[in-house]
Amino acid sequence: xxxxxxxxxxxxxxxxxxxxxxxxxxxxxxxxxxxxxxxxxxxxxxxxxxxxxxxxxxxxxxxxxxxxxxxxxxxxxxxxxxxxxxxxxxxxxxxxxxxxxxxxxxxxxxxxxxxxxxxxxxxxxxxxxxxxxxxxxxxxxxxxxxxxxxxxxxxxxxxxxxxxxxxxxxxxxxxxxxxxxxxxxxxxxxxxxxxxxxxxxxxxxxxxxxxxxxxxxxxxxxxxxxxxxxxxxxxxxxxxxxxxxxxxxxxxxxxxxxxxxxxxxxxxxxxxxxxxxxxxxxxxxxxxxxxxxxxxxxxxxxxxxxxxxxxxxxxxxx
Ligand SMILES: Nc1ncnc2c1ncn2[C@@H]1O[C@H](COP(=O)(O)OP(=O)(O)O)[C@@H](O)[C@H]1O
Ligand SMILES: [Mg+2]
Numbered sequence: 001x002x003x004x005x006x007x008x009x010x011x012x013x014x015x016x017x018x019x020x021x022x023x024x025x026x027x028x029x030x031x032x033x034x035x036x037x038x039x040x041x042x043x044x045x046x047x048x049x050x051x052x053x054x055x056x057x058x059x060x061x062x063x064x065x066x067x068x069x070x071x072x073x074x075x076x077x078x079x080x081x082x083x084x085x086x087x088x089x090x091x092x093x094x095x096x097x098x099x100x101x102x103x104x105x106x107x108x109x110x111x112x113x114x115x116x117x118x119x120x121x122x123x124x125x126x127x128x129x130x131x132x133x134x135x136x137x138x139x140x141x142x143x144x145x146x147x148x149x150x151x152x153x154x155x156x157x158x159x160x161x162x163x164x165x166x167x168x169x170x171x172x173x174x175x176x177x178x179x180x181x182x183x184x185x186x187x188x189x190x191x192x193x194x195x196x197x198x199x200x201x202x203x204x205x206x207x208x209x210x211x212x213x214x215x216x217x218x219x220x221x222x223x224x225x226x227x228x229x230x231x232x233x234x235x236x237x238x239x240x241x242x243x244x245x246x247x248x249x250x251x252x253x254x255x256x257x258x259x260x261x262x263x264x265x266x267x268x269x270x271x272x273x274x275x276x277x278x279x280x281x282x283x284x285x286x287x288x289x290x291x292x293x294x295x296x297x298x299x300x301x302x303x304x305x306x307x308x309x310x311x312x313x314x315x316x317x318x
Pocket of ligand 1: 017037039
C-alpha cells in the first residue's frame with residue numbers, strides 16, 4: 001500500500017485562488033519526500049488537504065489507504081503534523097506540554113515521561129524541559145513541536161517548513177533526526193520547504209511545485225538526467241594552448257560543459273598531450289537549484305519568483 005496517494009487533487013479557495021491544480025503523486029512507505037517550491041506554490045494547502053484540515057475542490061487523496069476528507073481523525077492518529085506556527089501552551093513547560101499532548105494521544109504517563117525525556121535529549125532541549133514555553137525561542141518551539149508529534153510514533157510525518165527560523169546547527173540536528181526516523185523506523189516523511197539546500201541533504205525524492213502545479217518529480221539523479229543533463233568540468237592548468245577547446249582559459253581556469261563524467265579522462269589526456277600541466281579537475285553536477293531554475297526559467301523571465309533558498313553546486317573533486 002502507498003503511504004500517500006494523491007490523485008488529481010485540486011483546491012480553489014473562496015475568492016478564486018487555485019492553490020493546488022490537479023496534483024497527482026504517490027509515496028512509498030519510508031520515503032523522505034521533498035515537496036519544494038517558493039512561497040505561494042501550494043505546499044501548505046497540500047498538507048492541509050492531506051491531513052483533512054481542508055476539503056478538496058476536486059480529486060482525492062489517501063494516507064495509508066484512509067481518505068483525509070472523510071476520516072481526518074484516523075489520519076491524525078497515524079500522522080505527526082508540524083506546521084510553521086507550532087500551537088502549544090505558553091504557560092506550561094516544555095515537558096508539561098509533551099505530557100499533555102502524549103495523554104491526548106493515549107500514551108500512559110510512564111511511557112510518555114520516558115519518551116519525552118528521550119526526545120527532549122535528542123532535540124537538545126533537556127536543559128529547557130522545565131522552562132515555560134513563553135521563554136522558548138522560535139527554534140526551541142519548533143524543535144519541541146517536532147518532539148510533540150513524535151511521541152505517538154507516527155507512520156507518516158507532515159513537516160511544513162520545519163527548519164524555517166532555525167539556526168544552521170539546529171536545522172542540521174532536525175535533519176539528522178528526520179533521516180534516522182526514516183532509516184530506522186521506516187517513517188514516511190512529507191517535507192515541505194523552500195530551502196533547497198536543506199532538502200538536497202535530507203530527501204530521497206522530490207516534487208517541484210510552482211503556482212499549484214507539479215512541474216517535475218523524481219530522485220535527484222532522475223531529475224538531473226531529465227532536466228539538466230551534463231556536467232560542468234572545471235580545470236586548473238598551465239600551458240594550455242590557445243583555442244584547444246575553442247575557448248581561452250580565464251587565468252589558469254578552464255570551464256567546459258560535457259555530457260557526462262565519462263568524457264573527463266579524454267579531456268585531461270588531450271590537455272596533457274598538448275603540453276599542458278593539469279593541477280586540479282572538478283566535476284560540478286547540477287544542484288536542485290539549477291534544476292528548479294531550469295524548469296522555471298521561462299516563467300522567471302516573465303515574473304519574479306517568491307523567495308527560494310538555494311544550494312551551492314555539488315562538487316566532486318577528482
Ligand atoms: N485561506 C486562504 N484563502 C485564500 N487563498 C489562500 C489561502 N491560503 C492560501 N492561499 C493562497 O493559495 C496559494 C498557495 O498558498 P500556500 O498553500 O500557503 O503555499 P506555500 O505553502 O507553498 O507557500 C497562495 O497564492 C496563497 O495566497
Ligand atoms: Mg507554506
